Amino acid sequence: MAKLPPPLPYNTQREIFARFQAAEPEPKGELEHVNAYTLVVAVALSAQATDAGVNKATRGLFAVADTPQKMLDLGLEGLTEHIRTIGLYRNKAKNVIALSRILVEEHGGEVPSSRAALQALPGVGRKTANVVLNMWWGHPAQAVDTHIFRVGNRTRIAPGRDVDAVERAIEDNVPAEYQRHAHHWLILHGRYTCIARRPKCGACLIADLCPYEDKTV
Template identity: 75%
Template sequence: MVRQLTYPEMKAVFTTFQAIEPEPKGELHHTNAFTLLVAVALSAQATDAGVNRATGPLFQIADTPEKMLALGEEGLTEYVKTIGLFRNKAKNVIKLSRILVESYGSQVPSSRAALQSLPGVGRKTANVVLNMWFHQPAQAVDTHIFRVGNRTGIAPGKDETAVERAVEDNVPAEFQLHAHHWLILHGRYICVARSPKCGICPIRDLCLYEDKTDEKV
């Protein structure tokens, strides 16, 4: 496993990310905490673009738990059938909508434990909602962050939990809120899985990856 970057190196990495994109945003479309929760739950093993295509029309008619319940599982399925695992996801969205109405006054809770108790909501989904809506420095580790964390030395770890802990423990406090978005964007557009675009990487000189390429596109 690659070594962990030192504190000065980490500070330089995230200062660079911040200079490029001071306020990074998630790419899942949403209008409130509920639509964000639904969008993230639907995005498991699916692309953000694919989810956005499905939820655009969906959220125009079902942007609250009550409206989602009124739509029903069959109605919801028609909107999300282009998304992988759509049947199970539709079932979970209806179940979590009912729980939100009955147990949380139709509000999305701001507790990780409460979020993870909802059907179809794991730690990663909960962390995305906590970070993007409630502005908590929660680190949602996806495949991009796992790859970037291990490849660069920013947050090495043998599994997603270890990488999450490495981000929390080693990224300077002033960068914690946006850390996971910077890492996701870096992994999605530059530090890609195959042939990383090291030729245009803004942190190339700090990155510990030994097999750097000259790829630019």
């Protein structure tokens, strides 16, 4: 197995994230939500689906069910009708009802602020838990998706063979003052500039710092 290249030097990392911060001081996630509970549901629904598709389905859903108890009152059938356009909607609906029941019965209807408690909820993995910890409670948690995995390896900001390794590489190599927003900057960069097939290197604000060999013109 080929050895991974080393991460970019600290000073280069600092310059990269300083540029990200200058361009977008307060980056935001694109999933629509009104409270911690609707954020958990939206992120859980977003697995293998686009944020735009989830938002389209959840606008009507959250208008009638923005708490765990309201979701239970809506019921599995009612929830399913709202999210039918989202991939894997049947299984996701079952998970949302199950996690809502746990929140009501074990957490007083409130979303817990610990990763372990979040990951104990049906349909909530480490990535979902990290998104909630970061977006709602402001923890410097790194939710590594396909965009961050690609950008982390392509730019050598955070090289790793799997998402867990990339998460650790971000924590180990990105300067501390940029940890809070690092995952949002990287997601947005991967979604709109450092795209998978033909990255927009000509419009990239860190192109001169990026070691990617197959830059586009």
